[in-house]
Amino acid sequence: MFDGFFRPQSSPELQHMLTNADLYSFLDISQINSRNLNQTHWDSLRWILEQREQSVIRPVNNTKVYGGPQERDIFGSARDGVEKFCRDIVAGCASARFHRPPSGNGLSALATSALRAVRLVEQDVKFCNGTPQMQRLRHRQADEAYVTGRPGEWYVVYFPAGGNIELTCETQSRFTIKWISVKNATQVSQESVPDTRSVELRTPDESGWFAVCLRNNQ
Numbered sequence: 001m002f003d004g005f006f007r008p009q010s011s012p013e014l015q016h017m018l019t020n021a022d023l024y025s026f027l028d029i030s031q032i033n034s035r036n037l038n039q040t041h042w043d044s045l046r047w048i049l050e051q052r053e054q055s056v057i058r059p060v061n062n063t064k065v066y067g068g069p070q071e072r073d074i075f076g077s078a079r080d081g082v083e084k085f086c087r088d089i090v091a092g093c094a095s096a097r098f099h100r101p102p103s104g105n106g107l108s109a110l111a112t113s114a115l116r117a118v119r120l121v122e123q124d125v126k127f128c129n130g131t132p133q134m135q136r137l138r139h140r141q142a143d144e145a146y147v148t149g150r151p152g153e154w155y156v157v158y159f160p161a162g163g164n165i166e167l168t169c170e171t172q173s174r175f176t177i178k179w180i181s182v183k184n185a186t187q188v189s190q191e192s193v194p195d196t197r198s199v200e201l202r203t204p205d206e207s208g209w210f211a212v213c214l215r216n217n218q
Helices: 012-019 039-052 076-090 110-123
Strands: 059-067 095-098 146-150 156-161 164-181 188-204 209-216
Touching: 012 039, 039 059, 039 076, 059 076, 076 095, 076 110, 076 146, 076 156, 110 164, 110 209, 156 164, 188 209
Parallel strands: 059 095
Antiparallel strands: 146 156, 156 209, 164 188, 164 209
16 A cells, blocks of 8 residues: 555556556555545546556455544545545445544444445445446536446446436436435435436435436336
8 A cells, every 4th residue: 555646647656556466466545545535536546447457457445445533634524534435436446444533434323324325235236247437427517426337237326415417328218216325324215217318316415325227127
């Protein structure tokens, strides 16, 4: 784990790991979660994963997700820690773990709810079977929403706070939409969407949500 990863584009350590797969069987990129917040966190994270895909494919791990009760400027707040954890999962990382307090959330109520919310999503789909599909989001503002999925089968859209976006589909389809609260780790609603090439998704509130969009083939 190298501290310089928080600026991946200029990190010689990252390039060393990418080009020496015989020495590094996985990539620990924990420091991407220290000094990066919001859209910048996602952009830096995805840059690393895209570079990895041009090298030898290996798991990308986050042993430390910073952001906790200490609320240091370089780490962010407890809520920032939850948001970074969720982005790590949606972006395609193999693992994510909250760092210990006070620099991270540990197993606080917020962290535990986020973990349970991810497991609720995985009752329907597995994050490891999806890939980011950001090109399918319309009318999106910076840091408003992030999406992974398997085109033709399912999508999971993560909203760090509130949001209202349009999810475009590859073919006209019917969908079942489930809303899962990251804050409370509960499914609050389920709705069916008739045949359409796009789905409007509006969060129930601004507390953080997963929208699980399942294609109905019947």
